[in-house]
Amino acid sequence: MTRIELDGLVKEFDSLTAIDGVSLTIEDGEFLVLVGPSGCGKSTLMRTIAGLETPTEGDVVLDGTAVTDWEPKDRNVAMVFQNYALYPHMTARRNMTFGMNSVGSFTDEEIDRRVEETADILDIADLLDRKPAELSGGEKQRVAMGRALLRDPDVFLLDEPLSNLDAKLRDQMRAELQQLHKEIGTTTVYVTHDQTEAMTLGQRVAVMNDGEIQQVDSPQTLYDFPNTQFAAEFVGSPAMNVVPVLVEHAGDRWFATHEQFRVPLPSGEGLAERQFAMGVRPEDLHVVGESQHESAHIDGTVKVTEPQGDALLVHCRVGNDTLRVLTDSRASYEIGDSIGVNVDDRRVHLFDPDDGRTVYHSEGQQARTEAILE
Amino acid sequence: MVHDSDRLSDLLSRRKFLSMSGTVGAVALAGCSSSGDDGDDGSTDNVDGGGDESADTDDTGGSDDADDGNDDSGNDASLSVWYSIGGDKGDLVATLAEEYGEETEGVALSSSHEGSYGETFDATLRGIRNNDPPALAHLNAVHTVPTYNSGSFQPIQSIIDDVNPDDYIGAALDYYRVGEDNQFMALPFNASSPVLMYNKDAFEEAGLDPEGEEYEPTFQEFRNVCEAIVDDAGFDSGATWGNITWFVENWFALQNQPFVNNENGRAEAPTEVNLDSDAAERFYTWWMDLYDDDLYQLSDSWGDARQAFVNQDAAMLIDSSSNIVAQRQAAEEAGYEMGLLEVPSSEETWAGALIGGGAMFVPRGIDDQTARAAGEFAKWVASPEQQARWHQGTGYYPVHKDSIEILEDDGWFEEQDGMRLAMDQLLDSEDTPATRGALIEDHGQVRDLLSNGADRMFDGEDVSSVLSDVKSDVDELLARSA
Amino acid sequence: MSTIQRKEIFESKWQAALLVLPTLTVLAVFLYYPFVQTIDLALQETQLLGNAEYVGLSNFEQLLTSDRYRNSLWVTTWFAVLTVSGSLLVSTYLAFLIHETVRGSSWYLIAAIWPYALPMAVAGSILNFIFHPELGIFTNVLEVLFGVSLNWHVDGTQAFLLVSAATIWKGIGYNVIFLVAALGLVPESLDEAAKLDGIGRTQRLVRIYLPLISPTLVFLLIINSIRSFFGGFSLVDIMTGGGPNEATNLLIFNLYQDSFTYNQFGLGSAQSIVLFLVVSVLMYVQLKKVEKFAYYG
Structure with missing residues (x-):
């Protein structure tokens, strides 16, 4: 041994x-x-x-x-x-x-x-x-x-x-x-x-x-x-979405602002107001129903759908970027449909766009430590 | 192998063979399609028929040398000469031919070096087969019988019937006499015999007379000299020479022992080689004793022996007289003086040296006019003036008796220390069947069998048992070709 | 399907024949005709000028009863055994060393190949010079280092060994080219697996590489064997002239000498046929028997 x-x-x-x-x-x-x-x-x-x-x-x-x-x-x-x-x-x-x-x-x-x-x-x-x-x-x-x-x-x-x-x-x-x-x-x-x-x-x-x-x-x-x-992009399938955002501080709250949407961040620990790459996994994006459309974080247009059997992967266009969203496998979307997508804001990662290091997990450092100790 | 082969041209001919053996050997392995081409045999410079281009020579030059026997011919005789000597000596042959061509009216002469004697012989045979032979082929003494037996050569004596045989040095001409009417097949051009060259400085160091005046040409004396050189002059060995059967035949001649029976093959085709003679036993025993006692250094070839002599590994060298001039020069460059002595023999008898070298043969299948022109050229190169010049340039003995007078007048023999002595070995030779040399159909093969036998003796086998083995092999061969 | 197509390629047999004709002509002129002529010559006793008479099998009879020829057969057999095995052993080991070399292996490869590129005549002359019993530059070195005194102008065994060694040396380059290529085709992971298994270099060469390159080895065995019967000529001719006392008188040299030096073309042709038969039988045996040991993936 x-x-x-x-x-x-x-x-x-x-x-x-x-x-x-x-x-x-x-x-x-x-x-x-x-x-x-x-x-x-x-x-x-x-x-x-x-x-x-x-x-x-x-x-x-x-x-x-x-x-x-x-x-x-x-x-x-x-x-x-x-x-x-x-x-x-x-x-x-x-x-x-x-x-x-x-x-x-x-x-x-x-x-x-x-x-x-x-x-x-x-x-x-x-x-x-x-x-x-x-x-x-x-x-x-x-x-x-x-x-x-x-x-x-x-x-x-x-x-x-x-x-x-x-x-x-x-x-x-x-x-x-x-x-x-x-x-x-x-x-x-x-x-x-x-x-x-x-x-x-x-x-x-x-x-x-x-x-x-x-x-x-x-x-x-x-x-x-x-x-x-x-590591974020390499691990996990389908791979994590990464889009450019600008982190802003408004009042006592922090936001990650994309040209098309804005996601509130749970805490501002370690953050500064500047450009970041925001990562969010496809399963942490949720398509909202017709009724809740107004309240959704993101408005997108369906570009491609990939049935995976247990789920349906929807590629939707948001501004110049494409986000991959995992939804219910039975859902039916036509290409060109307009959909609303919510971000699980506890599951957002921010990367330094220069050296690719992770700056921020929205679940916080505390949770991470716990995860390691498990 | 035929004596005095030119190494480089030898190699070249082996290359030719290699391409040929491709067909012979690998023929049915089907894959190799190289072929021996017989095409370039006769393609040398000989022009067929009476060339209508005259050689436009001006006759202001001396037409004195040649007897102008063919002045009456209207057209130029086209005369091709194939010769077998390369290097500097070969250049001299070419020069002689060129001069003759220029100063002789009515002859368009072309000469070409065909390689060794054997190669010239082969080329000539092919020329005859293809009805395109040269007018004159320069071949070796051992080719006398094959040319005669083949019936494809005309005895040169029948062409130049106006010459007096007595004008030529007997030992040189007699070798070429063959057949019942004892006609000479060819007119000798270059004659040589084995001579003993020695290092005068070494003799002096060994306490011997550097001029060799006390030297007696006997086996025992030679051995004593070798011992003195090794012991007192610090040489590796006393003497060296190649394992070349021509030398062995010379020792037969010196002891007046015919090499083969039937009067050395001159009465009729030989059936036995006289290796069971006392002369053979005496010579071989003496030779092997010298070797066993490190007095003699065995050399693999002519070149090796000469090298050992120049390097002063050995103080004496037995070599062809044709090499005297070149060897003396090499000795000078190596920083010692070279002298000439007689080749030793047994005390019992001394008959005379054996001739070697080459002569001019005329093939059949050429018209009479060309044959006559060929004969005239052969006469010219054997003439006193040309032979004197040839001798001085190479060391080959002159074949014409009158050359000697010319050389004497020229003060040549005072200049060339020992040359006269070497020549006297030939001039003093008795005319016996032994000194005339052997006439054998497969002479080359016999020589190889003997040199193989000597190899066995050097390797330690008993002299007399090897001699009897070799004798039975040679006799078998003689019986086959008889 | 394919047979139908094949039939339709040519419109007629004549067209097919026409296309084969050039090759057939070349074969006929340069191979079949000379071969038939060789057989014809072998039945004749030839004189100098091509005058010949038919003598049946007496040329062959003469060969069978000739000590010289029997010796030549014997010498050639030993020469073949020694040069083929020696050449394969040395080349395989050299190729393995080159294969193992990481840096500059192409230089080593070139160094191993150049003797092959050297013309035989040149190589022979150089060897003559450097191994000359009296004057050679290696002669002294050998004597000082190994106490071997070279005497191959007299000693038949030495001459034979020297010519054999020279032949092996000359043939290495050809073999090494093939062997290095073959070794390169053995997956590197096999070598690495063996290294991890703790298998030493020699074992790896013998147990892993050799079985896997055996097809190449069989091919080289056959090529080398053919060459040992037909190819020793140049070195023998230049270095020893078949001697001393016929110790290096290979069949091919004997054939040359009888044919071209002694002008016995009939006898030479008979030898050429014997040589052809000997090599044919050998090839048959090698292809049938040795091929079994080759491993073809």
């Missing part, structure tokens, strides 16, 4: 900086998801932990020992690759045992026993004598997992392990992974570009962009209190 500390990691490839000063601690037994768009440096960060890349600066510390210059094999780290990296000329069993046989620190009986156990856990006992070409994507996935598990590693690294599977299988494997982690409790780092996967899997989720970690928090905190505009 291992605690991973990353201390000021920088990785440069010629002119490109893939990791730009990452410090992060992953607790013993934790399941941490690294999420970010492609090219954000998340895979490089994982490969640096594995020892497949050597950082330009900074240290990788496993259980208090700096292992930055250690060979991959000396770190007792297991990795599952996106393409599974199964040896195509070996059977599933050989794939799993190859490393153990070569290293030679296990007896044959021990290896056999562990293969049986692992195959049972992963339900691949029937597949052991097949070669990768004879396995389906999900089966390959399990064998690759089995290979990683078999060695009883201190750290489990999963690099987009589900991205080559179809949607149904992906859901199933996701649940199995969680179950597996519960059973074995090994410290796990999981890299994905899929924020849904990140939210459902992680105990904590680290959002990366441009080589930097934007935020590390539990999924719910990340969702409710994003640290940056990037």
Whole structure:
């Protein structure tokens, strides 16, 4: 069981900086998801932990020992690759045992026993004598997992392990992974570009962009209190609406004023009168009935509707901006309809338009702290 | 292999072969479509038929050299000469040909260097096959029998019947005599024999007479000299020469032992090589003992041996007399003085040196006028004046007796220390079947078998058992071609 | 469907034949005709000027009973075994080193390829010079470092080994080009997975890379084998002339010598046919047997 500390990691490839000063601690037994768009440096960060890349600066510390210059094999780290990296000329069993046989620190009986156990856990006992070409994507996935598990590693690294599977299988494997982690409790780092996967899997989720970690928090905190505009927009589907507003102070009240509407803010903590980017999630916008139309915050025109099954996503034009609003799935709107939209003013976020940092959550700092403590 | 091959042109011909072996070897592997082209054989400068362009020569120049036997012809004879010597010596051949062409009326002469002797021979054979032979082919002494047996060459004696054979140095001319009527197939042009070159400075350091006046040309004496040079002059070895069978044949001649039976193949085709003779045993044993005792340095080729001599790894070099002039110059540049001595032999007998080198052959298939013109040119280059000049430029012996007088008048022999001695080896040679040299159909192949045999001896195999192995191989070969 | 279409491409057989004609002509003129002629020549005893008489199989009989030819067969067999295995081993290892190199690998690749680009004649002459038993610049180095005294103008084994080594050296470039490309096609993640598994370099080369590039290795095995039978000529000719005492007398050199030096075209043609048969059988065996070990994804 291992605690991973990353201390000021920088990785440069010629002119490109893939990791730009990452410090992060992953607790013993934790399941941490690294999420970010492609090219954000998340895979490089994982490969640096594995020892497949050597950082330009900074240290990788496993259980208090700096292992930055250690060979991959000396770190007792297991990795599952996106393409599974199964040896195509070996059977599933050989794939799993190859490393153990070569290293030679296990007896044959021990290896056999562990293969049986692992195959049972992963339900691949029937597949052991097949070669990768004879396995389906999900089966390959399990064998690759089995290979990683078999060695009883201190750290489990999963690099987009589900991205080559179809949607149904992906859901199933996701649940199995969680179950597996519960059973074995090994410290796990999981890299994905899929924020849904990140939210459902992680105990904590680290959002990366441009080589930097934007935020590390539990999924719910990340969702409710994003640290940056990037995190706010990246997490959640459909994505958060962000529109430019001018914050004004009128009387003892604060308002976020858009060219088309004005939203009152619960408090003025940390605010100043200037331009901000206002973020509000589609589910925090509500379409009001015909009768209440007059009292609505926002007047909009329906531009596009996207049925989602459990809800209907309405794109409505407000001035020069477009807001995505989640409504009742049974509602029917025609393109061009004029609708009124209310903003849940407890769920408004304000971002600094210059550096993208979050300045204000309308639910307040207090609530955020509580959320973290939960 | 034929003696004195020109390395570069050798390589070039191998390139030609490579493109050919593409077809022969890979032919049915179907993929390679390279082809050997026989097309460029005869495409050298020879013009067919009586060219109507006259060579517009002015006859103010001396027409004195050549006997003007073909003045009566109306048209110019188109005369193509293919020769086999490259480098500086080859340039001299070209110059001679050019001069002759200019000063001789009625002849349009073109000359071209076809490569080594073997390559010129091949090219000539192809020319004959394609009915486009040269008028004159400059071939090696060992080509005498093949040219005679092929029936595609005319004995030059039948063309130039006005010459007196006695005018030529016997040893040089006699090699080319073949057949029942003992006619000479070709007129010698460049004659050489093996000579011993030595480093005078080394002799002095070793406490020997630097002028070599005390030196006796015997096997034992030679060995003593080698020992003195290695022990007292600090040389790696006493002597060097290439594993070249021509030298071995020379040692047969020196000991008056015919190389093959049937009077050295001159009475009829030989059936046995005389490797079981005492002369062979004596020579090979002496040679291998020198090698085993580090007195002799084995050289892989002519060039290697010369290099070792110039580098002063060895103080004596056995080489062709044709190389004397060049070698003396190289020695001078290396900072020592070179002298000439006689090649050693056994004490029992001394018969004379073996001739090597080349001669002018006339193919059949050319008209009589051209053949006559070819004969005249061959006579001209073998004339006293030209041979004296040729000798001075290269070191090849003159083949005409009167050249010697010219050279003497010129003070040449005082200038060229030891040259006279070297030449005397040839002039003093007895005319015996042994000194005339062997006539063998597959002479080149026989030579290769012998040099392979010597390799085995150098590698430590017993001399007499190798000799008997090689003898049976050679005899088998002789039987096949007989 | 496709068969119907194929039939409709050409209006008549004649049109099809016309289109194949140029290729057929080239093949016939430059391959089939010379091959038939070679067979014809092999049945004759030729004289200098192409006068020849038919002698049945006596050329072949002469070959079978000739010590020289048997020795040549033997020498060629060893030469093929040594150069093919040596060349593949060295090239594979070099290619692996180049593959592993992150920086400047293209320079190493060029360095490995250039001997291949060097003309054989030039390479042979240079090797002659630097390994000359008396004058060579490497000769002393070898003697001082390894106590090996070069004597290959006399010692047949040394000459054979030197020519073999030179052939291996000459052939490396060609193999390395293919092998580096093949290694590049092996997914990097396999190598990384193995590294994480704690598998050492040699094991990775032998157990992961080699099986995965085996199709390329089989291809190179066949090409190298063909080359070892037909290609050793230049170096032998320039460096040893088949000697000393025929220790480097490869079949192809023997063929050349008999045909072109000794003017025995009939005998040479017979050898060319024997060589062709030997190589054909070898190719058949290699394709049938070794191919099984190749792993094609």
